[in-house]
Amino acid sequence: xxxxxxxxxxxxxxxxxxxxxxxxxxxxxxxxxxxxxxxxxxxxxxxxxxxxxxxxxxxxxxxxxxxxxxxxxxxxxxxxxxxxxxxxxxxxxxxxxxxxxxxxxxxxxxxxxxxxxxxxxxxxxxxxxxxxxxxxxxxxxxxxxxxxxxxxxxxxxxxxxxxxxxxxxxxxxxxxxxxxxxxxxxxxxxxxxxxxxxxxxxxxxxxxxxxxxxxxxxxxxxxxxxxxxxxxxxxxxxxxxxxxxxxxxxxxxxxxxxxxxxxxxxxxxxxxxxxxxxxxxxxxxxxxxxxxxxxxxxxxxx
Amino acid sequence: xxxxxxxxxxxxxxxxxxxxxxxxxxxxxxxxxxxxxxxxxxxxxxxxxxxxxxxxxxxxxxxxxxxxxxxxxxxxxxxxxxxxxxxxxxxxxxxxxxxxxxxxxxxxxxxxxxxxxxxxxxxxxxxxxxxxxxxxxxxxxxxxxxxxxxxxxxxxxxxxxxxxxxxxxxxxxxxxxxxxxxxxxxxxxxxxxxxxxxxxxxxxxxxxxxxxxxxxxxxxxxxxxxxxxxxxxxxxxxxxxxxxxxxxxxxxxxxxxxxxxxxxxxxxxxxxxxxxxxxxxxxxxxxxxxxxxxxxxxxxxx
Numbered sequence: 159x160x161x162x163x164x165x166x167x168x169x170x171x172x173x174x175x176x177x178x179x180x181x182x183x184x185x186x187x188x189x190x191x192x193x194x195x196x197x198x199x200x201x202x203x204x205x206x207x208x209x210x211x212x213x214x215x216x217x218x219x220x221x222x223x224x225x226x227x228x229x230x231x232x233x234x235x236x237x238x239x240x241x242x243x244x245x246x247x248x249x250x251x252x253x254x255x256x257x258x259x260x261x262x263x264x265x266x267x268x269x270x271x272x273x274x275x276x277x278x279x280x281x282x283x284x285x286x287x288x289x290x291x292x293x294x295x296x297x298x299x300x301x302x303x304x305x306x307x308x309x310x311x312x313x314x315x316x317x318x319x320x321x322x323x324x325x326x327x328x329x330x331x332x333x334x335x336x337x338x339x340x341x342x343x344x345x346x347x348x349x350x351x352x353x354x355x356x357x358x359x360x361x362x363x364x365x366x367x368x369x370x371x372x373x374x375x376x377x378x379x380x381x382x383x384x385x386x387x388x389x390x391x392x393x394x395x396x397x398x399x400x401x402x403x404x405x406x407x408x409x410x411x412x413x414x415x416x417x418x419x420x421x422x423x424x425x426x427x428x429x430x431x432x433x434x435x436x437x438x439x440x441x442x443x444x445x446x447x448x449x450x451x452x453x454x455x456x457x458x459x460x
Numbered sequence: 461x462x463x464x465x466x467x468x469x470x471x472x473x474x475x476x477x478x479x480x481x482x483x484x485x486x487x488x489x490x491x492x493x494x495x496x497x498x499x500x501x502x503x504x505x506x507x508x509x510x511x512x513x514x515x516x517x518x519x520x521x522x523x524x525x526x527x528x529x530x531x532x533x534x535x536x537x538x539x540x541x542x543x544x545x546x547x548x549x550x551x552x553x554x555x556x557x558x559x560x561x562x563x564x565x566x567x568x569x570x571x572x573x574x575x576x577x578x579x580x581x582x583x584x585x586x587x588x589x590x591x592x593x594x595x596x597x598x599x600x601x602x603x604x605x606x607x608x609x610x611x612x613x614x615x616x617x618x619x620x621x622x623x624x625x626x627x628x629x630x631x632x633x634x635x636x637x638x639x640x641x642x643x644x645x646x647x648x649x650x651x652x653x654x655x656x657x658x659x660x661x662x663x664x665x666x667x668x669x670x671x672x673x674x675x676x677x678x679x680x681x682x683x684x685x686x687x688x689x690x691x692x693x694x695x696x697x698x699x700x701x702x703x704x705x706x707x708x709x710x711x712x713x714x715x716x717x718x719x720x721x722x723x724x725x726x727x728x729x730x731x732x733x734x735x736x737x738x739x740x741x742x743x744x745x746x747x748x749x750x751x752x753x754x755x756x757x758x759x760x761x762x
Contacts, residue, residue, distance in 0.1 A: 167587075170585065170586060170588075171588050171589070173585060173587070174585040174586070174587030175581075175587065177577050177580055177581030177585060177665070178577075178578050178582065180577060180578055180633065180634045180635045181574075181578040181593070181597060181635040183634055184631070184633075184634025184635055185596065185597070185600065185634075187634070188608065188631055189600050189608060191611065192607070192608035192609075192611035192612050192615075193603075193607060193608060193611075195611035195614075196607060196611050254505060257498055257501055257505075258502070260494075262495060262498050265502075267506075268502050268505075268506050270748060271506045271509050271510055272505070272506070272509055273751070273752065273755075274509070274513075274744065275509060275512070277740050277741070277743075277751075278737050278740065278741070279693065279712050279740065280696055280712075281696050281713075281733075281736065282715075285715070285716070285719045285732075285733045286512060286516050286730070286733055287512070289515075289729070289730065290512060294530070295530060297512070297515050297532065300530060300532045303530065303531070304531070329512065333755050336755050339756075340756035385602055385604065388604060389604050392696045392697065395700075396696075396719075410604075410606055413606050414606075417609070417610050417613075418701065423613075426610055427610050427611075429606075430604075430606050430609065430610060433606055433607065434603075437603075437604055
């Protein structure tokens, strides 16, 4: 090493590593080791309590993918939330950000109001919305009855429970709105002027200037939301316990149950690894398809 | 009109130049209509966002017979403050508040120290392998928590840390990738010339960090402190996994357990939920600007 690096570089490396050492230790101990250990555990089963685990090869994975109906149910529920919920929330956030970007009076107040729900503890949000969704006395069905409609059972209705959670999720899109707003304010004026001169109307400007210019920010937040969507846990744990009829049994909830309620940690580890692979695959898929939709400035190939 | 200078509106500002061809009267009317629609949409959204908060506080002050009425009563009569002491006496509230504060404050302190050191190394120092490490760190930010959850639990159990605050505090001593990223972005914006000048004056790396970076980075450090405090205050999954004794619970966990056992006592549940929510809302109102800036910076990098 000393031969390859000049003396000064060598000192730089030492100092750099010293300052970065908390993260390096953390990475090795709290990330890398657990990922590997998780895979190792997933190839075992617990036999009797207190005894060492027994090697079973890939049989946990075979059971998971081949026999466990709840695994597929939870995967379906989670995919449902990601595929329906994420685009819906992103679209809503773009809409609000566009409205906020029209410099009307009082915009700062609106921004604060939209952002506020995102800082509320998720436990508080869940308990509150449990009450809001109450079929008989809840706020939403009260609103519907004003319109002369009979409100549904929401969280008690297997067909609606996931949609209810997506609806509730729109209450906490304020963070994304703020990010999109910052992105909108970075778009150079000249582009709009040029579009105007070319005779572009309002919608054309939104679709041919605003959205393409905002696309990298949208894309980044889309990925974050997809990864977050796969980890949906607390709302289901508190509000529905996975019910009714497993309609909100999400992947993370089923994993938690296997690990900490059924004490099948190796089995849960296999689930964690499948999740890991699913998330990596989903991310790669999004990245691959993004080339068509995302515009990076200064990137001639689009 | 002169204040309209962004995105949707910039386009409209530019109409000023084009209005000769459009006819001033029709243009002004179009402007007015557009602005009115914008206001209406923003305020409808604003009301929808704020309504759950009113519903929360209102329910927390109601008697049971006023809670179970349709259509709902917005202003409780009489106001039943008793819900608060009654709800809080059902679980060790003060004790759990203390626990939450201990965990949140020590996590915040550790995060500030460790993340600053690592961010300094990743931004101001040059060493072989730095960018690889930084890239690895970014990759770990995409890793679902569930992947490392079980091995970490097993590690902490073997250290006898389960049912103590340590698993919730100690990991913060190893740098939090999200905050390292945020601080790094901020440190990069500080002119490099300052470092060079200090080096010529005989300052070592520690000196540069102490005398140049830290004084200039106060806003970024405040953002990190706020986000971390909020994150610990709001955390649910961590305490759920690691704390099993009600006297050691944090507030969110305590309130979740309370809510899951208090049946139809919505007044109590909403009172407890309000108590959990008010501190973060107050904190937010005092530090709004920091929040909004912090979230804009971190969500933009594609």
